[in-house]
Amino acid sequence: MTDVSTHRAEEDIRNDSILIWVNGRIVPKAEAMVSVYDSGFMLGDGVWEGIRLHDGRWAFLEEHIDRLFEAAKAIDLAMALDRAGLEKAVIDTQNANGMVSDTHARLMVTRGVKTRPFQHPRLSQQGPTMVIIMEHSRPKIPRPIRLATVPHLRGLPMTQDPKLNSHSKLNCILACIAAEKAGADEALMLDVHGFVNTTNACNFFIVKKGAVWTSTGDYCMNGITRAKVIDLCRANAIPVFERNFSLVDTYSADEAFLTGTFGAQTPVGVIDGRVIGSGEIGPMTARLRDLYKGLVAA
Numbered sequence: 001m002t003d004v005s006t007h008r009a010e011e012d013i014r015n016d017s018i019l020i021w022v023n024g025r026i027v028p029k030a031e032a033m034v035s036v037y038d039s040g041f042m043l044g045d046g047v048w049e050g051i052r053l054h055d056g057r058w059a060f061l062e063e064h065i066d067r068l069f070e071a072a073k074a075i076d077l078a079m080a081l082d083r084a085g086l087e088k089a090v091i092d093t094q095n096a097n098g099m100v101s102d103t104h105a106r107l108m109v110t111r112g113v114k115t116r117p118f119q120h121p122r123l124s125q126q127g128p129t130m131v132i133i134m135e136h137s138r139p140k141i142p143r144p145i146r147l148a149t150v151p152h153l154r155g156l157p158m159t160q161d162p163k164l165n166s167h168s169k170l171n172c173i174l175a176c177i178a179a180e181k182a183g184a185d186e187a188l189m190l191d192v193h194g195f196v197n198t199t200n201a202c203n204f205f206i207v208k209k210g211a212v213w214t215s216t217g218d219y220c221m222n223g224i225t226r227a228k229v230i231d232l233c234r235a236n237a238i239p240v241f242e243r244n245f246s247l248v249d250t251y252s253a254d255e256a257f258l259t260g261t262f263g264a265q266t267p268v269g270v271i272d273g274r275v276i277g278s279g280e281i282g283p284m285t286a287r288l289r290d291l292y293k294g295l296v297a298a
């Protein structure tokens with residue numbers, strides 16, 4: 001197994017004794033349980049969001065809550081809480097854990113407990129199951145990460161739309177396994193036309209001759225960090241393009257980086273055995289990391 005991923009955090013012993021929000025109750029980690037009949041466990045039938053706390057503020061919380069409600073509506077899951085209730089649950093969990101910064105939370109909602117162990121969504125009759133796991137989390141990226149292109153594609157929207165942050169992530173997990181077996185940290189995934197799209201867990205950017213390129217946005221998560229990076233480029237006169245590009249363009253890039261709520265901007269050193277630029281974090285990635293830090297702190 002490789003020792004690097006975009007979601008690697010420093011070991012923090014405090015995470016052994018965190019409190020977890022489960023359907024309105026805040027309980028010790030060891031007691032935080034959901035039913036084996038839960039639709040999330042049985043079928044991956046649920047949606048989620050990852051959010052981060054920086055210096056007392058949840059970054060871009062509005063956007064994350066919007067995306068969670070949008071995903072719930074798309075899968076026809078009636079949320080038990082409204083927006084205010086959801087925000088309160090986040091703050092209650094934060095306060096119960098005494099967290100102020102460098103914290104990552106995963107908000108998860110499933111269709112809930114089923115009466116029988118079968119697929120039909122109507123078998124979930126008790127209302128949704130919601131859990132908030134909140135951990136102390138300081139990202140640790142000891143070196144730029146390595147990517148490998150894998151055969152698993154970002155599919156068309158009519159086949160489990162890749163814009164859904166669904167519990168069922170098997171396509172991405174299989175992609176990640178294939179990348180690990182190829183000696184890489186994460187998978188670079190192509191779209192159905194063979195253009196470079198995204199990784200199994202983050203959005204993907206390259207830098208060429210001072211311009212920042214990312215995919216058109218079709219076939220990938222509409223990442224909130226992705227959108228912020230594009231906005232920052234526009235606000236700072238950095239040319240930025242959402243466009244189709246291939247592996248040929250990618251291997252010869254001056255820099256490549258990933259975006260996601262957890263790791264912000266993660267440098268990529270190697271793709272399919274080709275060193276990208278210097279193999280270390282490049283000046284544009286470093287600049288965008290600084291601009292993003294400023295935005296989160298604003």
Ligand SMILES: Cc1ncc(COP(=O)(O)O)c(C=O)c1O
Pocket residue numbers: 050165172198199200201202203220221222223224225226259260261262
């Ligand atoms: C497949 C995938 N791509 C990209 C992202 C990054 O999105 P964001 O920047 O909103 O965290 C995520 C995060 O949930 C993801 O699951």
